[in-house]
Amino acid sequence: MNNNEPDKIPWKNRIVLGLFSGLVYAGIMAAFDYASDLPFHEVKFVFSTLIFGTFMAIATRWMVKKKEKVKPDEI
Template structure:
């Protein structure tokens, strides 16, 4: 298993999620928070990367 694939998957999904939430905050006229953006990226990205890893592990 190539760990790099899971890290990239997690990073991309985390960035997309954080961008969507930042857009929602902008729509609601809330101030942009870099800390909140980074936390959303890392937490959601780590979760998605791990779930992708588990799914691939169970298939094999």
């Protein structure tokens, strides 16, 4: 590996981060539904967790690549 190539984030860390982010997002959305007197839907909760978690896992890798390309004197 050369110095210009960004370090890779381990898959386990990406999965845990995505799952945690998805659970937080789905929990907040469920709280909004509860505050609006809407019923809790398990399928909606799981779907929100998976979709948002997947997006966050992908976005984290992209953000790390982008951040590591910035030179220290540009910060």
